[in-house]
Amino acid sequence: MSTPARHPRTSSRPLPATALRRRFVAAALAATFTIGVASGCTVSGAIIDLPNSCGPAQNTKSASTDAGAADKPADPGLPAQALTPSGPIQQPTAPGTTTMTSPFGPRWGTAHNGTDFAGPVGTPIYAALDGNVAAAGATGEGPGVGFENWVVIDSVVDNRPVSTVYGHMWPDGIHVKPGQSVKAGDHIADIGNAGGSTGPHLHFEYYEGGKMQGGTAVDPMTKLGGASAPSGQVAGGPSSNIDLVAASKPVDCGKGFGSAGGGDLKPGSVPPEFEEWFRKAGSLCPQISPALLAADTKAESGFRAVVSPAGAKGYTQFMDPTWVVYGKDDDGNGTTSQGDVGDAVMAQGRYFCEIARQVDGWIADGSVTGDPLSLYIASYNAGEFAIKNAGGMPSGGDYTSETQPYVQRVLSFIPEFEQPGARGEFTPSNGGGSDVVDAAREYLGAPYVWGGGGAGGPTGGGFDCSGLTQYAYARATAGKNMLPRTSEEQWTVGTEIPMSEAKPGDLVFGAWESTGPGHVGIYAGDGQMVHAPTTGDVVKQAPVQADMRARRM
The missing domain is CATH 2.70.70.10 (Glucose Permease (Domain IIA))
Known part of the structure; x- marks a missing residue:
């Protein structure tokens, strides 16, 4: 090779002092x-x-x-x-x-x-x-x-x-x-x-x-529930002041990760042990998707925990100095290891988010030009400062023979893992009940996230039960039918009907308590519903629960 290798995780040569200092200062990502x-x-x-x-x-x-x-x-x-x-x-x-x-x-x-x-x-x-x-x-x-x-x-x-x-x-x-x-x-x-x-x-x-x-x-949400918008700020609608508040009685108060994006991964497209972690890591910042992380892992290791000749380790191929900054015990097994799927993928997500922050800043100040996604991928291979020094996509030597083909390879893999329609691309046909069901089905496989989702789509990488129903109705009716945010509030809308008369698109409510229903789903016909069940589960179609009652919106 005519120029030194610059891959921050695979190069056997020392990283530039400036890059090392930056990465160790950035230990915040592991703090x-x-x-x-x-x-x-x-x-x-x-x-x-x-x-x-x-x-x-x-x-x-x-x-x-x-x-x-x-x-x-x-x-x-x-x-x-x-x-x-x-x-x-x-x-x-x-x-x-x-x-x-x-x-x-x-x-x-x-x-x-x-x-x-x-x-x-x-x-x-x-x-x-x-x-x-x-x-x-x-x-x-x-x-x-x-x-x-x-x-x-x-x-x-x-x-x-x-x-x-x-x-x-x-x-x-x-x-x-x-x-x-x-x-x-x-x-x-x-x-x-x-x-x-x-x-x-x-x-x-x-x-x-x-x-x-x-x-x-x-918990701040116990104080903010029903709180008004800041003085002088106009709310976006009658229920906008509760958009930040999750359903107050979900089946399970689970924990979410990061920002919207976890539902963008095509179900079944990656080995099962990777799916949860790509969804979580791909939700850490809006620039990075689960499909990108899956494509990058395929390019790096083919989903195998390998050690490169240069000493890069694990599924996402980190060199030890960079791993010290970004690696954490994300799977909670007591060790932090490049050979643990959860640890490796979450570190990959954190590093990509830091790359995106750096690159976006350089694009904003005019010191770097080019397609942001391509530059993120190039940075993962060659290091951010290769992009900074080149003012964009680097070329010459290893950059031409290794980095540029690497970028194209990762980009070509992304469609293999990307869920069609998962970014809210569903188009309603008539605004009827079948559209409500179809809008919800677009996110089959997206994770349950406590407080996740709303009229605009998934947040925190997924949905809770009432976030999914609010999204499906908003999407199916082009925003004309805007449900309240929680299951209890949704129960107050429309008209109750016998379960025997339920049709696709009706809401079905269960997990009853003194304050009302703690769970809600969308009736899909034939005794089935589409719902976001509980922490650790995903949006799915399943039989209607025994205690459920139906309501027509």
């Missing part, structure tokens, strides 16, 4: 969201004036060392204000601008203490409650770690201290300062992609007792 909490009642100049709760009001700096730079004292021009009870909570983003992509609870072997709302970089973030800014800026964890940058707002709700936390903004995307008084609906920041983030999103936390005061993180 967890762990932020220290401080004792006491006041932080960063924010005064909590609550009799019988935290003691006398103070204006002292938090003793927490973990909060680091976020615990900067307020600017002299921003004197701390005593907290007064907040008005009603509002959504932290405007309707239609973000999608709930990862809920509160266990995730990837650690505690996910908030809810993620994915949206483009620069999407406005609004204060959810009235209060004082307790922290704004760097968390002190260092570049690429945790939130990296955040805003913490202390408030009073029901005569108790609470904090709302907003994470992952870029430094220039924070518009408030410690000590500043804010109102619910104030524009406080913009969505970024800093710290331990696989894609641009707002990480939103709600702490009862206060974040810095040793309080308890609670």
